[in-house]
Amino acid sequence: MIELKNVNKSFGNVPILKHIDLHVNKGETVVIIGPSGSGKSTLLRCLNLLEQPTSGYLRIANDSLQFKEGDSLKQADIMKIRLHTGMVFQAHHLFPHMTAVQNVMEGLVTVRRQTKAEARTAALRLLKKVGLADKADSFPFQLSGGQQQRVGIARALALEPNVLLFDEPTSALDPEIVGEVLNVMDDLKQEGMTMVIVTHEMQFARLIADHVVFLDQGVVIEEGSPDQVFDAPTKERTKQFLQRLDWMRERIPTFPESEVLIQMDEKIGIVH
Template sequence: MHPTAAGPILTVRGLEKSYNKLRVIKGVDLDLHRGEVLAIIGPSGSGKSTLIRCLNLLEIPTAGEIAYEGRRVENRFKSRGGNIGCGELRRHVGMVFQHFNLFPHKTVLQNICEGPVAVLKEPREAVEERAMELLGKVGLLDKRDAYPNHLSGGQKQRVAIARALAMRPDVLLLDEVTSALDPELVGEVLQVIRLLANDGMTMAIVTHEMSFAADVADRVAFIDGGQIAELGTADSVIRNPASERLKSFLSRFNA
C-alpha cells in the first residue's frame, strides 16, 4: 500500500481526449508509482472513466503521451524500437470493468483461465492451479464450476478481479467496479480490493466509495471538467479538502 521510491510505473503527460468537438480530458498530467493505490474521484461526467480507459488504450487519446516504465506507449498492437504497443501494455496493465464482462458460456474457472492460456500461451494445468489460488483469494473456491448467470453481482465482480489477476499484471485499473452492485454486495468486493492493496498491488481505482478511498488510497485525484482539480494524499483531499468545489462534491457522501 506504500509506493516505492523508484520512478513511476505509469506516466501521463498532456493527455487529451475528445469526441468530435467535445473535450472530455483536458491536458492531464499524472504519475502512478509501483505499489501505490490511486483513487480517482469526481462527479458523473467529469471524465474519470475515460481517463482510466486511456491508461491502457481502451480509449485512444487525442493528444499527449503515456509511458510504461519509461517506454512511450504507441497506438499500435506490437512494440517497435524502444516503445511499447498496446498489446504488450495490456499484459502489464489489467482492467476490471463496471459490468464484469464475463463469458456467459464459460464456467468461473474457464473464465479465469482463458487469458493466460489463449494469450500468454501458458500450460493449462499451471494456469488452473493459479486460478484456484485466486478463487481462494477472492473467496469463491466453491464456485469454480458455476456459470456467471448463477452468481450474484458481487460474486461476478470478484471473478472478474481474479480473471484480471490471472494475467499477472503489474498494474490493475478498476473502473467503478461497485457501482452496478446492490448496496449489500459492495462490501465483499471492496474487501478483495483492500486485500490487494495490503499485498502491494499497484492500482488506479475510479470510485464513488469515499470512505473506502480515504482508508485505502495513498493518493486521491479529484477530476472535475476533464482536469485534475486536486491531487494529494487521501487525508488532504478527502478529509481536509481545500477548494469549495471539492467540499461541495464531498458533502454528498459520508466520508
C-alpha cells in the same frame, strides 16, 4: 510505474480530458473521484488504451508512447501497454458459457499459451485468493453480482499485471454485497498491488487511497493525500463536491459500507 504528461482526449470536437498529468508509484493506490461525466472512466480507459489519447505521453513500467492528433497506434504498441494492466469493469463482462475457472483460464491459454492443465491450476489458485474456491465450476448465472465481480478480479490478476485498474467496481452491486468486493481490493493493497480506482464510494476511497485525484469537466481540480483532499480541500469546487460526505457520515450506521469500512479502520488503527 505510471506517468501521464499533458494527456488530452477528445471525441470529435468535444474535449473530454484536458492536459492531464498523473504519476503513480509502484505499490501505490490512486483513487480518482469526481461527479458523473467528469472524465474519470475515460482517463482509466486511456491507461490501457481502450481509448487512445488524442495527444500527450503515457508510460507504464518500462514502456511508453507519445500520442499525436491524427496518428494511429500499431497493435503491437497497444499490446505492450495492455500487458502491464489488468482491468476490472463496472459490468462483470464474464463469458456466460464458461464456468468461473474457465473465465479465469481464458487469458492464460490464449495470451500466455499455457496448457489447459497449467492454466486451470493457476486459475484455481486465484479463485481461492478471492474467496471463490468452491465456485470454480459455477457459471456466471449461478453467482451473485459480488461473486461475479470477484471472478473478474481473479481474471484480471491472471496475467500478472503491474497495475490493476478498477472502473466503478461496486456500482452495479446490491449494497449488501459491496463489502465482499471491497475486502478483496483491500487485501490486494496490503500485498502491494499498484492500483488505480475510479469510485463513488467516498468512505472506501478515503480509507484505501494513498493519493486522491479530484477530476471535474476533464480537468484535475485538486489532488493530494486523502487527509488533504477530504479534510482540507483548497479548491471551492472540491469543497462543493465533498459536501455529500457529511450526509453519508451522518448515516453511517445504515450505510451499506459501514461494516467493511469499520473493519478496514481497525486494520489501520482508526478508532470510532
